[in-house]
Amino acid sequence: MSVLGQGKHGGSAANDDGRSIVARLSGMSDATKRVAKEAGYVSKKLLKSTGKAAWLVGTTFLILVVPLIIEMDREQQFNELELQHQSLLGSRAAPLPPPPK
Structure with missing residues (x-):
């Protein structure tokens, strides 16, 4: 049951008893x-451990994967440059092996 966004005239019959939110919360058992306190504690711990896991994954990615991606890109550029040079200079046939004696 949500009390947000309800004005004086928009409340349901159960919320028209005139009690404020603070009064309702103070009446909780x-x-x-x-249970609410434990749920908050668990949520805080979960958020903290999720943040730690995200940090671990992010730094591992930066240290291991990014250099690999950069090196693969360099290799691809080098291969493209070689192909371009071969097309400009004309492909040279591989030398024939010497004839058997």
Whole structure:
């Protein structure tokens, strides 16, 4: 049941009892408060561990994968340059092996 976005006239019949949000929250039982507190704690721990995992994956990617991508790009450029030189100079036939004696 959401109370956000509801004006004086937009509330449901259950919310028209005139109590404020603070009054409703203060009326929660101890078990409900404990569950809410534990849910917040678990959420905080999950967010923290997710951040650590993202940092680990990101730095590993930068250290291992980015240099590999750069080297592959250089190799591709070198191969294209060789093909361009061969097309400009004309392809030379490979030398024939010497005849058997």
